[in-house]
Amino acid sequence: MSLLRVEGLTVALPPGGDRPHAVEDVSFHLDAGEILCVVGESGSGKSISANAVMGLLPKGLPVRQGSIAFEGRELLSLAPEAMRKLRGERLAMIFQEPMTALNPLMRVGDQIAEVLRVHGSGTDAARRVPELLAAVNLPDPAVIARSHPFRLSGGQRQRVMIAMALALEPALLIADEPTTALDVTTQMQILRLIREIQSRRGMGVLFITHDFGVVAEIADRVAVMQRGRIVEQGPAAEVLNRPQHSYTQALIAAVPHGAAQARAAITTAPVLELRGVEKTYRRGGFFGARAVVRAVHDADISLRQGETLGLVGESGSGKSTLARCVVRLVEPERGTIAYHGTDLRPLSRAGWKPYRRRIQMVFQDPYASLNPRRTVGDTIAEGPVTHGTPRAQALERARELLRLVQLDPGAMDRYPHEFSGGQRQRIGIARALAMEPELLIADEPVSALDVSVQAQVLALLAEIRARLGLTMLFITHDLRVAAQICDRVAVMQRGAIVEQGPTAEVFARPQHAYTRQLLDSIPGRGWTPPEL
Amino acid sequence: MEASKLPGFLLRRGVKAVIVVLAIVVCNFLLVHAAPGDPASVIAGQSGAADAVFLEQLRRQFGLDQPLYVQLWIYLKSVLSLDLGFSHRQQAPVAQLVLERLPATLLLTGAAFAFALAAGVTLGALAAQRVGRWADSVITVIALTFYATPLFWVGLMLVLVFSVWLEWLPSFGMSSVGVEMHGLEVVWDVAQHLLLPALTLGLFYLAVYARLTRATMLEVADQDFVKTARAKGVPEGRILRAHVLRNALLPVITFAGIQAGQLLGGSILVETVFAWPGIGRLAFEALLARDYPVLLGVFFCTSVMVVLFNLLTDLLYAVIDPRVEVAG
Numbered sequence: 001m002s003l004l005r006v007e008g009l010t011v012a013l014p015p016g017g018d019r020p021h022a023v024e025d026v027s028f029h030l031d032a033g034e035i036l037c038v039v040g041e042s043g044s045g046k047s048i049s050a051n052a053v054m055g056l057l058p059k060g061l062p063v064r065q066g067s068i069a070f071e072g073r074e075l076l077s078l079a080p081e082a083m084r085k086l087r088g089e090r091l092a093m094i095f096q097e098p099m100t101a102l103n104p105l106m107r108v109g110d111q112i113a114e115v116l117r118v119h120g121s122g123t124d125a126a127r128r129v130p131e132l133l134a135a136v137n138l139p140d141p142a143v144i145a146r147s148h149p150f151r152l153s154g155g156q157r158q159r160v161m162i163a164m165a166l167a168l169e170p171a172l173l174i175a176d177e178p179t180t181a182l183d184v185t186t187q188m189q190i191l192r193l194i195r196e197i198q199s200r201r202g203m204g205v206l207f208i209t210h211d212f213g214v215v216a217e218i219a220d221r222v223a224v225m226q227r228g229r230i231v232e233q234g235p236a237a238e239v240l241n242r243p244q245h246s247y248t249q250a251l252i253a254a255v256p257h258g259a260a261q262a263r264a265a266i267t268t269a270p271v272l273e274l275r276g277v278e279k280t281y282r283r284g285g286f287f288g289a290r291a292v293v294r295a296v297h298d299a300d301i302s303l304r305q306g307e308t309l310g311l312v313g314e315s316g317s318g319k320s321t322l323a324r325c326v327v328r329l330v331e332p333e334r335g336t337i338a339y340h341g342t343d344l345r346p347l348s349r350a351g352w353k354p355y356r357r358r359i360q361m362v363f364q365d366p367y368a369s370l371n372p373r374r375t376v377g378d379t380i381a382e383g384p385v386t387h388g389t390p391r392a393q394a395l396e397r398a399r400e401l402l403r404l405v406q407l408d409p410g411a412m413d414r415y416p417h418e419f420s421g422g423q424r425q426r427i428g429i430a431r432a433l434a435m436e437p438e439l440l441i442a443d444e445p446v447s448a449l450d451v452s453v454q455a456q457v458l459a460l461l462a463e464i465r466a467r468l469g470l471t472m473l474f475i476t477h478d479l480r481v482a483a484q485i486c487d488r489v490a491v492m493q494r495g496a497i498v499e500q501g502p503t504a505e506v507f508a509r510p511q512h513a514y515t516r517q518l519l520d521s522i523p524g525r526g527w528t529p530p531e532l
Numbered sequence: 533m534e535a536s537k538l539p540g541f542l543l544r545r546g547v548k549a550v551i552v553v554l555a556i557v558v559c560n561f562l563l564v565h566a567a568p569g570d571p572a573s574v575i576a577g578q579s580g581a582a583d584a585v586f587l588e589q590l591r592r593q594f595g596l597d598q599p600l601y602v603q604l605w606i607y608l609k610s611v612l613s614l615d616l617g618f619s620h621r622q623q624a625p626v627a628q629l630v631l632e633r634l635p636a637t638l639l640l641t642g643a644a645f646a647f648a649l650a651a652g653v654t655l656g657a658l659a660a661q662r663v664g665r666w667a668d669s670v671i672t673v674i675a676l677t678f679y680a681t682p683l684f685w686v687g688l689m690l691v692l693v694f695s696v697w698l699e700w701l702p703s704f705g706m707s708s709v710g711v712e713m714h715g716l717e718v719v720w721d722v723a724q725h726l727l728l729p730a731l732t733l734g735l736f737y738l739a740v741y742a743r744l745t746r747a748t749m750l751e752v753a754d755q756d757f758v759k760t761a762r763a764k765g766v767p768e769g770r771i772l773r774a775h776v777l778r779n780a781l782l783p784v785i786t787f788a789g790i791q792a793g794q795l796l797g798g799s800i801l802v803e804t805v806f807a808w809p810g811i812g813r814l815a816f817e818a819l820l821a822r823d824y825p826v827l828l829g830v831f832f833c834t835s836v837m838v839v840l841f842n843l844l845t846d847l848l849y850a851v852i853d854p855r856v857e858v859a860g
Binding site: 054056084085086087088089092093095097100101102103104105106114115118119148150161164 | 755756757759760761762763764765766767770774775778779852853854855
């Protein structure tokens with residue numbers, strides 16, 4: 001008997017959606033001691049399936065058909081109270097966002113103890129909580145237990161979530177993108193932790209992810225979802241190396257493969273040179289206690305005409321701060337930012353203005369970086385108009401740019417919310433290009449996108465760069481993306497660049513320990529996607 | 533917040549509070565003196581002898597013939613030594629007048645505030661729990677009605693219903709006149725007098741808190757940690773109390789802290805309607821009589837109260853929300 005058997009599950013979407021069902025006729029099973037990865041892009045219905053198993057579907061998404069049998073019991077016909085008792089005790093779940101998944105006002109230890117208490121084993125709490133925290137490799141469990149969530153890092157919080165989920169030794173653990181919001185090195189630690197605990201306790205794990213690298217790292221079996229249906233499932237090695245369905249093939253083809261080709265060295269004149277730039281954040285002062293963070297120091301880079309330099313590093317390494325120093329969204333205290341030999345740092349606002357249009361930026365979040373109350377045409381034309389281009393001409397140019405980023409010029413009069421994430425990122429790129437920049441700074445431009453969309457945007461950037469001869473500073477936390485697009489990479493850690501060089505060389509012969517650690521943490525390193 | 537930071541915090545905020553109060557004192561003084569009307573002629577008019585010599589004498593006596601900045605300087609000096617001046621109309625020191633009336637106002641506003649907060653949060657939580665159902669609609673309509681109705685009208689209607697028609701409660705004053713009472717009888721008598729004005733003053737704020745609580749509860753209920761709690765198998769009632777309500781109260785507390793000060797101001801109207809012997813009515817009478825020292829004394833007293841309430845709110849907030857670092 002399987003631990004979990006889902007048969008013909010159909011969940012309705014509210015009327016007026018792009019399709020009638022969130023998931024349709026979904027069937028899969030999971031045995032004890034097995035990890036099943038459900039893979040798909042956003043909106044494919046993978047999270048809905050997981051929430052249906054937990055009985056946590058929102059009211060607007062009713063189950064229309066199907067059965068969910070867990071340890072031989074039908075969950076869909078269970079009374080709410082019986083289902084509540086199962087949750088946390090036999091079925092447990094961890095979520096994507098460790099930053100928001102814990103109650104900010106409650107001590108971590110109390111939140112773990114709460115699971116024990118509501119299932120009637122509260123008397124053990126004082127002994128069990130430190131044990132559980134130690135079991136997920138958190139240092140100093142007694143201190144952590146007394147901390148509030150905001151004191152912990154993302155990785156530590158995710159460990160707390162896992163400790164909480166494992167408190168009553170459930171038979172089934174559902175993990176909904178548990179490592180997506182984490183840095184690569186932390187992601188690898190959490191994946192190993194889940195793997196280790198799973199094999200020690202013989203749990204079944206239903207692991208939801210969008211990342212084939214993660215699948216290669218952890219899965220025993222794989223189910224691929226597209227638009228609410230499972231299009232392919234089978235043993236991990238089969239699906240990863242010999243995908244049958246065209247959608248699976250397309251997804252795997254879109255995965256950045258992480259192998260860097262050797263590229264011709266670029267020997268043109270330097271466009272941008274940063275020397276001795278330093279930015280330190282100070283908090284408090286006057287009366288209160290001081291906190292000093294050296295966000296950027298020892299980070300000299302130079303960028304030649306037509307070159308793409310990748311700035312890679314984990315969150316908080318200072319890569320975005322460095323990029324923002326170049327466009328003066330952040331003002332560094334020291335150093336020179338030489339653009340074609342002119343130091344931009346001491347310039348006044350007015351003195352900066354001519355350079356504004358030559359250096360443009362594309363931001364990470366395509367949802368937050370466009371003004372929701374302005375039409376796409378106005379958004380793109382705004383920059384040139386403020387720099388004195390006649391409005392009609394700027395709008396004409398915006399139309400051309402939309403074509404260049406492969407959007408319909410009819411998009412001009414529409415508003416950002418009418419577009420998908422990938423389309424919005426194209427609009428963001430068009431907006432940057434409207435200024436006819438020479439240097440483009442792209443801050444994690446594909447991090448918020450699905451792999452297939454990510455591949456398209458990367459291809460678009462490569463093409464535009466070749467066509468317009470752009471120089472690009474490309475910031476990313478994903479080394480696979482950097483390998484694919486950058487001529488050279490610079491690795492940042494805690495505000496300093498620890499290593500830089502031609503991409504192929506850094507990937508093949510990393511010199512710094514941190515670079516090696518980053519490379520070892522790329523999920524699915526042992527898997528080479530098949531040529532399709 | 534760590535307890536070790538508390539004394540430093542209090543000291544820093546204390547210094548700031550004194551500066552704020554002094555700035556308010558200066559503003560009040562200038563505002564009152566910018567108002568038209570000469571206190572000397574009012575006094576002279578009431579004493580019945582209004583020849584020019586007498587007026588001049590009065591002005592000299594009260595320092596009204598001095599330049600404004602000299603008057604301000606004298607006033608500031610005396611405020612700093614906690615001397616709020618002398619009311620020539622009432623023939624008593626202002627500080628004494630204000631202190632006599634302050635307990636009544638604190639009792640009224642305190643009762644109104646406690647009632648508004650307790651009932652408002654309860655109603656808001658109930659509405660959020662039953663969102664979209666009839667109970668939610670009823671609570672929302674009631675809250676909106678009180679929100680939109682002027683205070684004095686609510687007060688008059690309450691008097692009409694409970695004092696005039698039903699004859700259940702007294703309609704004015706703080707205690708029954710001419711009755712000998714002892715101990716608990718006094719408390720009971722004051723409580724009866726307190727009920728209508730406190731209700732009147734509290735209903736408006738109740739509406740505000742109910743709406744705010746409902747909105748923040750709904751917002752918090754959508755957050756990830758509530759889903760986590762559900763995934764842990766926590767019963768719904770406990771989710772509501774331990775996870776949703778506690779987080780939803782943070783904005784309510786911030787808001788209530790600001791409003792605690794406003795309540796003192798709002799009490800002027802209610803005290804007038806119900807003839808409640810508090811500083812609100814004192815201010816009103818002083819205004820009509822152009823009794824500037826009393827007016828300034830009342831302003832000083834209320835501004836100190838507002839600053840104190842804000843300080844208390846910040847402290848309370850730091851206790852409830854561990855993320856808040858108390859900063860000067």
